[in-house]
Amino acid sequence: MRRRDIILAALLLLLLWEIASWLLHMEVLPAPGAVLVAFGRGLAGELGRDFLVSFARVVASIIVSITLATPLGLALGQSRRLDRVFAPFIYLLYPIPKIVFLPIIILFLGVGNVSKVFIISLILFFQILVVVRDAASNLRPELIASVRSLGGGRRALFRFVYLPACLPAALTALRVSIGTAVAVLFFAESFATTSGLGYYIIVEAWGRLAYTEMYAGVVAMSVLGLLLYVIVDFLERRFCPWLSQPDQPTL
């Protein structure tokens, strides 16, 4: 995928938006030009502040969930006995839509940053946990045996085999769950708070029928999702360079 193609696709989407807005000619669908102006102006003020708040909440959640889920997933993937103890709990908890806990979490943790980081971390935690566990338990036994024959004990296996094997899995889990994370953030920020993009879109803009600003908020939320996606891409290229190498067997 080339950068030029991405820019072309973005321009095409903007063009479709422009045409739709021109055809409908309604206040609830402003033209992209006007929205981008509002977006630019907003970034310097309230919108920019809310963007940073939301961004910080997601990044904090990502850090918390990776820090907790990766070691636990590795441990479960390595030890069949440990996995047997935890597997039924994960089986029960994994499919629960964590968002339904939001009212309870707010009751316990209040309406501040902590409850929002908690709910997003909870969602990411299970995604990363399951993927890392499966990646660790699917490592070929031949690979483990050969590294052990080189003198690798438990600690060396962790450092030289399990960790690098699970990194791409954790990043993939992150990539597929970023959309959910941002969506949950939007929902959690849309009530009982005074900052964040969800608050900006729902309360500040929608509530005041300021449609152009509302669209600017939607654009900001989309940029947030895209930015996180790009960051995961960057981390993958930085820490997993072997994934971007083409297969080219030479005989």
Added chain:
Amino acid sequence: MIDINALTFSYPGSAAIFRDFSWRVGSDEIWAVIGPSGCGKSTLLYLIAGLLQPQQGRIAVAGESVPRKAHRGGTGLILQDYGLLPWATLRENVALGLRIQAFYGQSRWQNQPAEMVRQVGHWLQRLGIADVSDRYPNQVSGGQRQRAAIARTLALQPDILLMDEPFSSLDALTRENLQQLTLSLWQETQLTTVLVTHNIEEAVYLGRRILVLSDATNSHPVIFTNERGGDLSFRGNERFLAQCTALRALLQDGRHETS
């Protein structure tokens, strides 16, 4: 060099593969181990490498019980495939054993990174993979992957080398090249070598002595003597073919007895 004394081993729920089995490999010898699928050829190597534990009996390498604590990496093990880290280049794979030693802080490499780089470079060169050393395993051929696996093992200066069907997934010419390479390395280093194979010609070409296992419980070693084995020029001459025929007959007898 390898002393197996009254070994008994079985996988849970199956008949014993070895019962009261004793076998001895002398220093500097080159052995082949052959037998039908499921006879326990690979199991034997894993036991010697200390990756499996016997139910009874004692296995010692260089006088030290396995798994060897004092000499990490002293037992070199080369598997058929999948032994290289897919996320590391060939150079990083070859350096892995040395890095593990440094990781445990027990190594002479720790304060001499330049010496470690030199050592890795030497083995990449010797195995003929220096020009592809910055590629990942999935970017090179099967033969080059096995060369990297051998380089990685030899870089640790082991005192025995165990090979588990190392060439069976390679095409015929690559396999012959690597068999010759194995022999020249053995002649250079005089490293005690045990190679497991299901290929009769490979066993006769590489093994100066050949351990024949059967798919029933193995209680005493059946040894086929093959004085010209381990000689680079042996392959293809009449004596070689006669030895192959004799070994095939011995394998068939073993099977007949057990069926």
